[in-house]
Amino acid sequence: MKLSLRLPPHYHLRSVILSHGWSALEPFRVMPRRDGLSVAIRMSTGKPVVLLCTQTGRRLQIKAEGTDAVTEGEREEIRGMVAAMFRTDENLDGLYAWARRKKRLSWILAVGAGRILRAPTAFEDTVKMICTTNCSWSLTTLMVGRLTNSLGTAIGDRHTFPSAADMANQTERFYRREIKAGYRSPYLLELARRVAYGDLHIERVRNGELAEQEKIDLFANIMGVGPYALGNLLRLHSVYDRYAHDSWITAEYAKRYHDGRKVSERTIERRYEAFSPYQGLIYWLDMTKPWYRKKHDFDSDFTS
DNA sequence: GCGTCCAGGTCTACC
DNA sequence: GGTAGACCTGGACGC
Numbered sequence: 075m076k077l078s079l080r081l082p083p084h085y086h087l088r089s090v091i092l093s094h095g096w097s098a099l100e101p102f103r104v105m106p107r108r109d110g111l112s113v114a115i116r117m118s119t120g121k122p123v124v125l126l127c128t129q130t131g132r133r134l135q136i137k138a139e140g141t142d143a144v145t146e147g148e149r150e151e152i153r154g155m156v157a158a159m160f161r162t163d164e165n166l167d168g169l170y171a172w173a174r175r176k177k178r179l180s181w182i183l184a185v186g187a188g189r190i191l192r193a194p195t196a197f198e199d200t201v202k203m204i205c206t207t208n209c210s211w212s213l214t215t216l217m218v219g220r221l222t223n224s225l226g227t228a229i230g231d232r233h234t235f236p237s238a239a240d241m242a243n244q245t246e247r248f249y250r251r252e253i254k255a256g257y258r259s260p261y262l263l264e265l266a267r268r269v270a271y272g273d274l275h276i277e278r279v280r281n282g283e284l285a286e287q288e289k290i291d292l293f294a295n296i297m298g299v300g301p302y303a304l305g306n307l308l309r310l311h312s313v314y315d316r317y318a319h320d321s322w323i324t325a326e327y328a329k330r331y332h333d334g335r336k337v338s339e340r341t342i343e344r345r346y347e348a349f350s351p352y353q354g355l356i357y358w359l360d361m362t363k364p365w366y367r368k369k370h371d372f373d374s375d376f377t378s
Numbered sequence: 379g380c381g382t383c384c385a386g387g388t389c390t391a392c393c
Numbered sequence: 394g395g396t397a398g399a400c401c402t403g404g405a406c407g408c
Contacts, residue, residue, distance in 0.1 A: 095386080208387040213402055256401020257388085300388045320386040 075144045079134040079153060079162055084170065086186035087111070087129035090160055092365050093190045094358075099202060099215060100222040101235050102191075113159070114232045115194050117151055122229035127156060134162060140229045158280060161189035164312065169352045179356065185366050187359055192310050196276045197269050198235045199310050204258055204265070204298045206306075220253045241266035261298030268296075279311045286313050305354060314355035317343055326361045 091097045091111050097104050101114040110128035126137040166188045173183040193199045205217045225240045226233030249259035268274035279289050293307045305318025319339050328336050346353040
């Protein structure tokens, strides 16, 4: 089954793939030469499917594999999920206005950067974000890989990411012993149970019904989500004026602008605050600019 | 081979 | 409100 989506001006799928490390985490897989991304998803009917996504001109081409028949309703669901993941509907006019105004930001418009790749659901994004805290990137990939392969739905040689219900049925011991999530284990279990039991309607951040402060309140009240994870999750949900400092990005900033000398977070924020309300996103793009230039193998882009 | 450090932090108790 | 200490894992590094 094939379908396609119309893309807005300045859209470059490759830049979405490079936007952060998500494309290197299961169940995403980067296609050869980084010109496409495949992802295993499970539709609301429970049917798993692998989507191969590539760009041809101003259209995003989607090929669904692993399923015989796809209903019209499922086609619409796939279109909606792909649009949400690849940010095809995201309005970045304000960001691009800054890129036109400031010469050092002009590259953003040239490569169509700024659309940050998301998982199919806010739940999956939040689980993965908790798995990035206080550990190396390699450990994040291991934890997410174990979650996907042990609890997700199999399709061919791949698995979808587990649903909240799949994760809620496990024990803290499982997350410690099998996933090796350490102290994050109770956080993952609590999040899954709150979502599965209907205590936390996390997908509301995706449907446009929440104001910025409501998105902040929703994520900030999840155990395991501190300032770093909050800033990153908000960036995934169109709130671009928040900073997400971590040891990697502050070191990168020090290297770039202060000869490697560490500076306070406040000093960094002062440099970008003029770009309101895109200061958090522009900080991220400024630090990750080299990723968009690299020619070497994809795996090395997100390892440090 | 072994010990130590620390990485894309967060929470809690205490002051 | 600010801060110290505890918390899991695994890879890098020095010895």
